[in-house]
Amino acid sequence: MSILELQGAGFAYGHRTVVDDVTLSVSAGEAVGLVGESGAGKSTILALLLGLATPRTGSVLFDGVPLDRRDRRLMRRFRANVQTVFQDPYSSLDPRQRIDRIVAEPLRSLGIARGDEARRSVMDAVAAVGLDADVLRRYPHEFSGGQRQRIAIARAIVSKPRVLLADEPVSALDVTTRIQVIELLQALRRETGLALIMVSHDLSAVAALCERTVVLQHGRVVEAGSTGDVLHAPQTAYARTLVSAIPRLPSSPTAE
Template sequence: MNEPVAAQPLLRVTDLTRTYELARTRLFGPREQVHALRGVSLSVNAGQSVGIVGESGSGKSTLARIVMALDAPTSGSVLFGGQDLHALKPGPLRAARRDFQMVFQDPYGSLDPRQTIERIVGEPLQALHDATRDQQRLRVLEVLAQVGLRDSDAHKYPHEFSGGQRQRIAIARALITRPRLIVADEPVSALDVSVQAQVLNLLQDLQRQHGLSYLLISHDLAVVSHLCDEVAVMHQGSIVERGAPAELFTNARHPYTQALVGAVPRISPGGARARRAGRRMQKTPMAGAGTLE
C-alpha cells in the first residue's frame, strides 16, 4: 500500500541568491558586487503566515520582489503551486498573478492619486481581462465591504482618506482577484501605532474568512508575533534562524536574533521612567503650599 504524499507547500523558495553589480568607480576598474540574498530557502503552506524580520538592508524587500516575480534571482527558484514563476513566459505569468498579490509599505505612494478608488481596486481585474465592467464594479464593492469601507467610497480619491483607510484600500486591491497568497512588505510601518493594530486584526480576519496565506516582511517583532505562525530572521542576505514566534523570541540562539530581541523597548517599574517621575514629584510643590487652587 502506497503511503500518502505530503501536501506540497503553496510557496517554496529554494537556494535563492541575488547579486547586484554597482557602477565602476574607475574607468577600467572592476565592478563591485552587492550580495542582497545568499542562498535563502523557505516555504509557506496553505493558510499559514510566515514572517521575515531583519534590519534595513538585510534583503527582506529583495526577497519579496523576487517572490512576486518583480525581480529575477541570480540563481535559485521560486515555486508557487508547483510552478517555477521565473520560468514562465509573460502570458502564463500574468495569469498566475491572480493567485498571489502584494500589499506595499507606503499607502500614500502605492495608490494613484489621479484615479478613483473603484479604478485603483479594480485594476488587477482589468489586467486579467476576464470580467465585464459591471462584474468588476460589483467585485470592487464586495472587497471594499470586506475591508470595512462603504460603497460610496468607490467614487472618492486617495487624498480623501486617512493612512489607515488607504492601506485598507491597498488590501482591497490585493483581494480583488481572490488570491491564495498575499506578500505584505512592511504593511503597517507607515501608520500610526493606534492604527497598526486595526490593520493587523483586519489581515487576521481576512485570513480566517478566505484561507489566505501571508508572507509578511517586517522589522517589527511585535507585528510578526501578532500575525505569524513562523518567523525567519534575515541578516546580511541570509536566514540565520527560524521558528515559532513565542519560542524564537524567548529562546533566541543566534547572536543577531538575540540583538533584535534585546533592542525591543521594555518598561521597567524601577527603571529610568520611574526615576524621572520621582524627580518630577520632588520638584512639584504640594497642594496648599503657596499654590493657587
Template sequence: MTAPILELRDVSYRYRRGALAVDGVSLSVAEGQSVGLVGESGSGKTTLLRLMLGLARPTAGEVLFDGAALRPATMRSFRASVQTVFQDPYSSLDPRQRIGAIVAEPLRSLGLARGAEAAGMVVASLASVGLPADTVGRYPHEFSGGQRQRIAIARATVCHPRLLLADEPVSALDVTTRIQVIDLLIELRASAGLAVLMVSHDLSAVAALCDDTVVLQGGTVVETGSTAELLRSPAQAYTRRLVDAVPRLPAE
C-alpha cells in the same frame, strides 16, 4: 504538510557590480500559512521580495510557484494567486484615479472581470475591509493613512488571491491604526483562508499575525521557527537584539 504556494530554494542574488545581496535563502509559504520575514534595514528583505514577485531573477537557486519554476507562461496565473500590499499607503494609490478604478485594477489587468461583475466585486472587497460602497467614487486624498491601507488591501484581495505578500504594511501608520490593520489581516486570513508572508523589521507586528518567522541577516537566514518560540527563546544573538527592540510596557 500542504504543498507550498511559493517557495525559494537556495536562492542567491548578486548585483551587477558583484555585491551579494542574498545568499542561499530557502523559505516557503503553504496554503493558509502565515510567515514573517524579519531583519534590519539592509538585510536583504526587499531583494527577496522582488525575487518572489518575479521582478528579478535569482543568480542561483529557484523560485517555485505551485512546485514549478516561474516562467512567462505562468505569470498570469501567478499574478492572480499572489498579490502585494506595499509599505506606504500614500504613494501606492494613484491620486488621479477614483477608488473604484484603483481597486478594480487587478480585475482589469488580469482579465478576470469587467462591467457590473467587476463593480460588484469591488464593492464586496471594500466591504471586507470595512469601507462603504460610496468609497468607489472618492479619491485617495479624501482618506486617512489607515483607510488608504485598507483600500490597498481591498485592491490586493479583490481577485481572491491565495497568498498575500505584505511589505512592511503597518510601518507608516500610527500605533492605533497599526493594530487595526493587523487585526484586519488576521480577519481576512481566517475568513478567506488567505496565506500571508509579512516582510518587516518589527517583530511585534509579525508576532501578532505570523505563525512562523524567518530571520534574515546580511542576506542569509540565521534562524527560523515558530514565532512564539523565537520570541520566547531566540537561539541567535541577532534575533535576541530584534526581540529586545520590541517595545514593552514598564513593569509596575
C-alpha cells in the same frame, strides 16, 4: 503543500551578494514573517517572490512549478494569485483616480473581470476590508492613512489571490491603526485561507500576526522557526538583539 516557495535562492548586484542560499515557503492560511535590519535582503527576497527579479541560483516555485517569466500562461495565473500591499498608503494609491478604478486595477490588467462582474468584485473587496460602498466615488486624499491602507488591501484581494506579500504594511500607521490593520489581515486569513508573507522591521507586528518567523542577516537565514520560539528563545545573538527592541502594543484597539 506550499503555494509559494524559495529554494536555495541567491541574488547579487554586480559582485555584491545580497541574498545567499535562502529557502522559505508559505502554505494556505499560513503567515510567515521575514525580519531583519536594513540591508538584510528582505526587499530583494520580496522582489524574487513577486517574480520581479530572477534568482541567480536556486528557484522560485509556485504550486511546485518553477516560475518562468517566459511562460505567459503560468505568469498570468501567478499574477492573479500572488498580490502585494506596500508600506506607504499615501504613495501607493494614484491620487488622480477614484477608489473604484484603483481597486479594480488588477481585474483590468489581468483581464479577470469587466462590467457588472468587476463592479461586484470591487464592492465585495471594499466590504471585506470594512469600508462602505460610498468610498468608491471618492479620491485617496479624502481618507486617513488607515483607510488608505484598507483600500490598498482591497485592491490586493479583489482578484481573490491565494498569497499576499506585505511589505511593511503597518509601519507608516499610528499604533492604534496598526493594530486594526493587523486584525483585518488576521480576519482575511481566517475567512479566505489567504497565505501571507510579511516583510517587517517591526517584530511586534510579526508577533501579532505570524506563526513562523525567518530572521535574515546579510542576505542569509540565520534563524527560522515558530514565532514563539524565535521571539521567546532566540538562538543567535543577532536575533536576540532584534527581539530586545520589540515595543509593547496596546492590548485592545479602538475604532479609527
